[in-house]
Amino acid sequence: MTAGPRYEVIIGLEVHVELKTRTKLFCGCENRFGAPPNTLTCPVCLGLPGVLPVLNREAVAMAARAGLALGCTVREHSRFDRKQYFYPDLPKGYQISQYDHPLCEHGQLRLYDGQGQYRKTVRIRRIHLEEDAGKLNHLGERLSDATGSLVDLNRAGVPLIEIVSEPDLRSGEEARWYLNALRATLAYLDVSDLRMEEGSMRCDANISLRPLDFTGSLADLPRVEVKNLNSVRNVERAIEYEVRRQAAQLSQGLGIERETRGFDDASGRTYSQRSKEEAHDYRYFPEPDLPPLVLTTEQITAWRDSLPSLPDAVREDLTAAGIDPRTVEVVVQDPAAVAYLWAAAQDYGRAEAVANWMLADLARLLNAHRRSYRDCPVPPAELANLLRLIDRGTLSGRMAKEVLEVMFVKGVTAEAAVAQLGVSQISDVDHLRPVVEAVIAEQPKVVADWRAGKEKAIGFLVGQVMKRTAGQANPELVNRLLREVLARQAHPLP
Amino acid sequence: MGFSEADVYYVARLARLAVSREEVARLVGDLNRVLDYVAKLQSLPTETVAPTFHGVERASAMREDVPEPSLQPAAVVAEAPAARDGMFVVPRILEDDTGREGGEG
Ligand SMILES: [Zn+2]
Numbered sequence: 001m002t003a004g005p006r007y008e009v010i011i012g013l014e015v016h017v018e019l020k021t022r023t024k025l026f027c028g029c030e031n032r033f034g035a036p037p038n039t040l041t042c043p044v045c046l047g048l049p050g051v052l053p054v055l056n057r058e059a060v061a062m063a064a065r066a067g068l069a070l071g072c073t074v075r076e077h078s079r080f081d082r083k084q085y086f087y088p089d090l091p092k093g094y095q096i097s098q099y100d101h102p103l104c105e106h107g108q109l110r111l112y113d114g115q116g117q118y119r120k121t122v123r124i125r126r127i128h129l130e131e132d133a134g135k136l137n138h139l140g141e142r143l144s145d146a147t148g149s150l151v152d153l154n155r156a157g158v159p160l161i162e163i164v165s166e167p168d169l170r171s172g173e174e175a176r177w178y179l180n181a182l183r184a185t186l187a188y189l190d191v192s193d194l195r196m197e198e199g200s201m202r203c204d205a206n207i208s209l210r211p212l213d214f215t216g217s218l219a220d221l222p223r224v225e226v227k228n229l230n231s232v233r234n235v236e237r238a239i240e241y242e243v244r245r246q247a248a249q250l251s252q253g254l255g256i257e258r259e260t261r262g263f264d265d266a267s268g269r270t271y272s273q274r275s276k277e278e279a280h281d282y283r284y285f286p287e288p289d290l291p292p293l294v295l296t297t298e299q300i301t302a303w304r305d306s307l308p309s310l311p312d313a314v315r316e317d318l319t320a321a322g323i324d325p326r327t328v329e330v331v332v333q334d335p336a337a338v339a340y341l342w343a344a345a346q347d348y349g350r351a352e353a354v355a356n357w358m359l360a361d362l363a364r365l366l367n368a369h370r371r372s373y374r375d376c377p378v379p380p381a382e383l384a385n386l387l388r389l390i391d392r393g394t395l396s397g398r399m400a401k402e403v404l405e406v407m408f409v410k411g412v413t414a415e416a417a418v419a420q421l422g423v424s425q426i427s428d429v430d431h432l433r434p435v436v437e438a439v440i441a442e443q444p445k446v447v448a449d450w451r452a453g454k455e456k457a458i459g460f461l462v463g464q465v466m467k468r469t470a471g472q473a474n475p476e477l478v479n480r481l482l483r484e485v486l487a488r489q490a491h492p493l494p
Numbered sequence: 495m496g497f498s499e500a501d502v503y504y505v506a507r508l509a510r511l512a513v514s515r516e517e518v519a520r521l522v523g524d525l526n527r528v529l530d531y532v533a534k535l536q537s538l539p540t541e542t543v544a545p546t547f548h549g550v551e552r553a554s555a556m557r558e559d560v561p562e563p564s565l566q567p568a569a570v571v572a573e574a575p576a577a578r579d580g581m582f583v584v585p586r587i588l589e590d591d592t593g594r595e596g597g598e599g
Binding site: 022046084286288290 | 561570
């Protein structure tokens, strides 16, 4: 690296996203996570002989809308193909997918960094619709001493879209921006749960290094595919590791082998899974059981016209509302957060203050209690009420944090939480003045010190007032009142 | 275009089929006869004909996204050679001996 890189990093991502239809892609079994094994299966998704797949209209609509939101052209004529391979979680011995006539093509996605700066546009090659495989549970403690596997086909036949980018990404960081942008767009469409840990969104990364003197086609570069990355962070880590590994190989004059690798979360390394070329020979051919998928221009136009507000437009609106770009970048990821922010801001008036409270304190509570803005126990109107209590001086910022926590945990209003905690800040002058006068009367020595120029002495007097009000007085107001009363005693009115 | 013994072994391996030497010799002959037959189509002038991808010239029918009952759990594994906890038992899989895409999530 000291001589500077003699290569360029080329990355393309393949992202599989499970669609949240009610039923599977080709049969009426429910598409649901967490049911007892094999209770959501039928002759179609079990791959029994003599059955025929029937396409789920809603899955097509979701896939097409995802394509349109990502700037793709949706084909009026697309087609399903069989991709054959043998694995116990694939009961038919083939996966119904789309090979050379995918539903959507030629899209693009704009990438922004964490500071809200636009960085680049990545082209999307294609989006196709396909069915998911089942799930294997290995017998035995470890895979290495497993004696067999148990097959659960509840997931077999669940609709997936595979989103394939062009090799336009150049670093792990760019891959992160891409995945964030992709996830945000799909979140606004509400077509998937998008949970990488649960497998409803999965990512494979194709990584190669192009020597700067290489003039051939990208397709001729040996490409390493890292499979099944289960978090955005791991996509970034796997890419960074793989770039270092390949660079080291090249610097030692060794070639890069075209292969598939896995990623080990604990060590942060990739490892070889297989390199046999024949393993990639899927013998695709048109699915004879499904006629071509034909959509009308009117249908596609109707889907395009009914797209919701998408992240790029929302980002502009939030920025125009005066919210800090870094804050915008966090909020824009989550459409429920955006809806929450607009609702609270409309009620309260200042979007920026709402956003700050959401990002700092509300986000912490949501994380700690595994909740989201969709089911936030503090409704937007109550956050607005809380902010108004601060403005009126009823609560200090520090007290408001405690009040918010009670509102969140107990699901009560701001006023009820203030009453429960007994933290209301006393900002009532008529209530405080007698206390201030009493303290001054009791502390002639401290008063004398202050009059002699010992400025710090006033702090002691404030402390005495706070003590008598059980800490609920507004300290700034107490300070002001003390000075007023002392000044009046020094220069009594005639 | 000839189909060789190596081709037969390759395709048999992809299809996870064990074939004997005698079977391979017979299959090479059979498969070449099939390919020769299909090759006859090459002699037809098709430059002006749009490719036919499907035997039926109609668009795919679609169903509404409405759940239908699944099978009873006992029925699902009733015919399985081995089952446990409602799941099919299969032999241990060697991860590096699979031709699989995707992987389990
Ligand atoms: Zn089914």
